[in-house]
Amino acid sequence: MELLGTTTIFLLVCISCLLLFTTRRSTSQKQKQPPGPTTLPIVGNIFQLNLRNLPESFKKLSKEYGSVFTIHLGPRKAVVLYGYDAVKEALIDQGDDFSGRGNLPLADRLFQGSGIVTSNGETWKQLRRFALTTLRDFGMGKKSIEERIQEEAHFLVERIRNTRAQPFNPANFLVHAVSNIICSIVFGNRFDYEDEKFLTLIDLLNRDDELQKSIQIQLYNFFPTILDYLPGPHQKLIQSTGKVNEFILGIIAEHQKTLDPTCPRDFIDAFLNKMEQEKGNDHSEFTTETLSRTTADLFFAGTGTTSMTLRYGLLILQKYPEIVERMQKEIDCVIGRDRSPCMADRSRMPYTNAVTHEIQRFIDFIPLNVPHSVIKDTKFRDYFIPKGTMIFPVLNSVLHDSKEFPNPEKFDPGHFLNANGTFKKSDYFMPFSAGKRICAGEGLARMEIFIFLTAILQNFTLKPTVDHKDIDISPIHSPLANIPHSYEVSFLPR
Template sequence: MMISVILIYVVLFLLSVQFLNLQWKSRGFPPGPIPFPIIGSIWWIKFRADHGSLKKLAETYGNICTLWMGHRPVMVLYGFQAVKNGLANNSEDVSGRLQTYVFNKMAQGKGILMSNGLIWKQQRNFGFGTLRKLGMGNKGMERGIQTEAHYLVEFFKEKNGEAVDPSFPIVHAVSNVICAVVFGHRFSLEDKNFRQLMEAYNWIVAFGNSHFYYICEVFQWAAEHLPGSLQKTLLSRDFVRSFVRQEIKSHREKGRTGEPEDFIDFYLDQIEKTKNVPNSTFDEDNMVQAVFDLFLGGSETTATTLRWALLYMLVYPDIQEKVQKELDTVLSPSHVICYEDRKKLPYTYAVIHEILRFSSIILITIPREAVKDTTILGYHIPKGTLIMANIDSTLFDPAYWETPHQFNPGHFLDKDGNFVTREAFLAFSAGHRICPGETMAKMEFFIIFCSLLQKFKFTVPEGVKKINTDFIFGSTMKPHPYKLCAIPRWVTQC
């Protein structure tokens, strides 16, 4: 009995020491909830960094405040000025990527998204450069996007105006754009391996911002030894890697056929060119992870935004009608949409940007890490501090948007109806870690969206009284499942 009492006192003493140590460490950091041993102050947002909790956090402690993940400080940036100052004005200072237990399990510090230092610089620069190269020439990515837009049009055409859930065909089309860029070919809807690939990515994304993710980060021993979500996520990761390695093997067996035609071709050439270069990070493991990252960053986000786009066309039929009127005025019904058309379609291009703003599918950025001591909004931020930017708050900042909580394409139009950019439009983040696929995503979104609205009028199925515009919380903010009817606009073509 005495031993039990002594142990209790020892534990209480150690917890008290940790508590006091945390209070001491928090001096000089921006204000925030009181941190406690083991759990830090993540408890304040109930392990769920959603719209309401982050807004309440900013209202309580200011647009720059501190949460503690265990004993590690996390600086939270809220609103355009704080996010811009934190990510863009001090871009290189906060270009590190958070290396956590789960992130290390998923990527081992390789590839583009989760890497740091020399690996990140080399892989990122190569990725940016290769995507630019693949966007030019006869076999450029625009042709691949137009192909997928055509197949998507054919899918809706075959439904003859019947109610259909657009989710999977959209995911299939967008994922095939990445497939064309990375592998040099597309997959059919019936391909079982491709369906399994999509299911694996869906599971990984769902895990990414679940309660289980935070629990795994805090209680690593339990995550390591107990069956559950993390183990299923790692199995999904292994399937994706195996899928990519098989594609790499096929490319090697096929041999070179002249100029590189896809990302793997370019990467294999880069491995050959740098095999005798000291400190080169170009190898098969980094190639597999880079492809993994391209899929993760390039398919889920664009597909989710397109699902929101069609949902908003149901909610705002007057805006859909205006887009179609502009398309009909500027382009012929048989015209194949290309990205250059955006310059002649200011209202449509404004609608697309408003969809990106209003859907706000990325609530927060993947946390960054200060690679050296720096200053953000007057606060001294030590090396190693994590930075979590609330991108959503920049897109709804009332100081920079006239009607932030209304769907209003006028946000991107001047008084003469010309398209204008907005400095607070940070849908693709900012700074050194800005999304490398921004141009490709915009091109995909424009060509597919315009191709669909050129051919079909989208309506609510008969009997549906109310359209649900709430989001499903996760790594990306998805709409709830819905159905629509695609009514052909040009009988001779559709």
């Protein structure tokens, strides 16, 4: 009897184990997650990735694992979407599911999940809706956004003219001009180029850009607990961002003292009015903290991306004088030399429009996109992606798609021209991302790129300091963005 009882218990355990294994296997098959390379404990796939050129690493992995695959950045899991079809399906067709913001530890440390870029859920929805509405309203005010850009383009042209055709690095000129547009919208005024307060803010922005090139910034996102206790560029970036926040809080305090609720002067005033309206709401998303973070988001996003695009664009155009010559013929024909370019001109300037699009496609400024996350357990194609998983919809794989853009590594305005010379739109043109999280300042950036670049070429011809054939237009890869090599150029009056 004892032997029989022992045998029975053994059989029951075996049957239970078999049932458990079968159940788990069935569940696993129902919830198959995207494939990926074998991971190591703690470090994940870090040794299989080139941290200075993650797009290239993802391209290699996509050839082995397909357009949807899993990687581990340290102990954190992420799903990579590679190619137009996968990116479009996620960000547009299943846009709600993929509308979360991926939580990068450094961004969390810097911005604490507030503001437009890094927030999620109801906070993100309300802040984004308010920002888009307010930017639109100020664009239709006494002085439209287009008029502000035209005015700043005039100041930029005169400043360049004062260099008297001497070679110089135009980076600061471009940063100052682009920054003044968002400053006029957010802070209420453009700044004189020599204004001490303005130069302090720009200096902090430039310092942040330099610090973000460091590999340690990338490593912080993989191993934040360890790097929190170590010195390095990440600590300087945290301090620098804190100074920007202090600067903006000072401007907010000045606005609070002089606020006229019946006549908001800028974005900050409009936000302060909204805070007053929601004063009795204990759960309001409109607080001084979210105002500070949202203002910083608008300033950084509205300055860095566009100014870097213009800076890179001018480098590329130096290499191709024949492209500049053709643009200038079109500018002379449509606009002439005496009036300012405007957005109505763009539809009559297919070649110049194609060049501005090709600049954005070619430079592929943020190749990995700002990471997303899924806001719920999500089925994508044949895969199960758990809620909260970080998602990398790789823009590089879309902007450099060889079927849509033949020879994608070559700069060619023909990528956006039909055979008859008219402008050709492309669904693959996603430099600002796509779907729910598309850049809130896309319209502003497109206006700035067209008007600034056209105004410069209307007034000047570019003269490089080296033979144009020797100009290197390949990007310098940083953890977050592709940036151009430093250069000097002479602007010869036309």
